[in-house]
Amino acid sequence: KSEVLEFEADAEKAVKFEVDFSRPLSVVIFGATGDLARKKLYPALFQLLYGCPDAPLLPRNVKIIGYGRGKEDLQAFLKKQCVNCKGDKAQLDEFMSKCVYFQGQYDKPEDFGRLDGEMTLAGADCNRLFFLSVPPVIFGTVVENIKAKASARGGGWTRLLVEKPFGRDTPTFNELNATTSRCFTEEQLYRIDHYLGKEVVLNLMALRFANQVWEPVWNKDHIASVQITFKEDLGLGGRGGYFDTFGIIRDIMQNHLLQVLSWVAMEPPGRMDPEIITRNKVNVLKAMRTLNVDDVFVGQFVANSWRFGKDTFDEPGYLDDPSVPNDSVCPTFASALLQIDNDRWRGVPFLMTAGKGLSERMCEVRITFKHQQYNKLFMKRDTALANRNELVLRIQPEEAIYLKSQNKRPGWDVTNFSTATLDMSYSASFADSYVADAYERMFLNAAKGDGTLFVHANEIAEAWRVFTPLLNKLDVLKRKPHPYKFGVPIPPGWLEWAQAKAQVTEPNTLEAFLALHGGKISDMERIFNDLDKNKDGMLEKDELQVMMSKFYDGRVPTHAQIARALQRFDLDGDGRVSWEEFKQGASALHVTCVDPTKVDHT
DSSP: OHHHHHHHHHHTTOOOOOOOOSSOEEEEEETTTSHHIIIIIHHHHHIIIIISTTOOSSOSSEEEEEEESSOOOHHHHHHHHTTTOOSOHHHHHHHHHTEEEEEOOTTOHHHHHHHHHHHHTTOTTOEEEEEEOOOHHHHHHHHHHIIIIIOOOTTOOEEEEEOSOOOSSHHHHHHHHHHHHHHSOGGGEEEOOGGGGSHHHHHHHHHHHSOSSSGGGOSTTTEEEEEEEEEOSOOOTTOHHHHHHHHHIIIIIIIIIHHHHHHHHSOOOSSOOHHHHHHHHHHHHHTBOOOOGGGEEEEEEEOEEEEETTEEEEEOOGGGSTTSOTTOOOOSEEEEEEOBOSTTTTTOOEEEEEESSBSOOEEEEEEEEOOOGGGGGTOOGGGTTTSOOEEEEEEESSOEEEEEEEEEOSSSOTTOEEEEEEEEEHHHHTTTSOOOOHHHHHHHHHHHTOOTTSOOHHHHHHHHHHHHHHHHHHHHHTOOOEEEETTBSSOTTHHHHHHHHHOOOOOOSHHHHHHHHTTOHHHHHHHHHHHOTTOSSEEOHHHHHHHHHTSGGGOOOOHHHHHHHHHHHOTTOSSOEEHHHHHHHHHHHHHHTSOGGGOOOO
């Protein structure tokens, strides 16, 4: 009772953050000519000023300065970099009138002195927000020049929005942090992890602490495992040289996924206060064991060629990229078993997985609950692992939170039950809500001075403590990653490894099922015949939908998923799937999940 009263009292003391509309604002984007600025940064600022329903959320008395090293024609620059800003012509013209381009070098203090003069034109006492998306080798120099030549004066504030990477291991982060902390306080530094701005991740606090049902079972006594999974269906996208110096572990796992994990696993903060939330996240990371090579499964995609409908696709392998060394052992897929050694989570496996060149784009958190003694009343030996409650937080795409539960099927037999899904889809439940891009939230929260959704130096230090020994060992051992063909649902050998480490079940997608079992022709024929209700030897679209409803955790398949499945199997493009087409599609998927080093090519 006292604990409840304490939380209620503290809720009234939640720290409030507001944008300062009394002063002009200068926003400086370092790296303004790059893809991130075009795809995310300029559109985010436009939305905050004009596009979102409650705009303006930033002062309209703003000057947006794009800082770049090369010479640019302003109109051509704005036409290119603001191409993703969507609004009426008057709004776009007004927004672009607030934007300028500034040519300067990163290592010349005199250029930052000129930048200071440019910002002063917005107002001598303006607040100053710097967005740093620059190579790590010159990051420290930029920070020092901002401090020496371009900081706010006359009462305004200076804040830095900083993009990753935050070093590549413990020593490099410590060096980077020494420079930033010498120049600016932690309250002035806003280290971005844009996953913390995604709606489903933001909902974790409300899900856990605004409801009564979850927190009592959010522990080792009731949770069997936690999986945090990131998948991309893309290759390198022209980033081969950069990616090979970092790899999937540094690029995705040590930052994005570990931040999601810390929100899942932290203790209740007691009060909505950035300092308290950060401390609780740091405590989770401090309780985490360091990783070693036995805790990880690593893979690297190889070339693949496949038919999708009438089209043939050829995708080169990682080592085929001319910017990647021929002998690179850099992983494009990794899965790590993490352990948190505290009273809440001791013994619960946290399985973190990230991969490129897979069959889909997806990110989710999957929390699997333990069987309890009373579940034996309904438990069947062959389905014991499958019939477990799972809470799934689908971060992207098609954001959703859903719960898999067991329910009696209509009929005479009271023990005849199956899995059904209690589904909260964002598109259905919040159809009229404005869903902001993560970078909109990052700009807005930094302007407010709210550090809740940013990463504190102590968090990064602990994250590197967990991962650096593993990364060093992988660099020394030069362990060859497991090869997997581009476009597979899962790499060969991963499922067996994951089942041994965390007792996970098969991924519940059609593609994963066929990849694992598509070689069993008799089973595939039985499935086809069961679905072919009118026995005409063809699967129509509605029959294919029935098949797909058995997968994807029992959720109704989306139109995109149905179209993708039809395209995969419908080789002649007639809108139906014959047995031969089904067999070929299943077999082709199954072949992709066979270890390429063990395929008989004779």
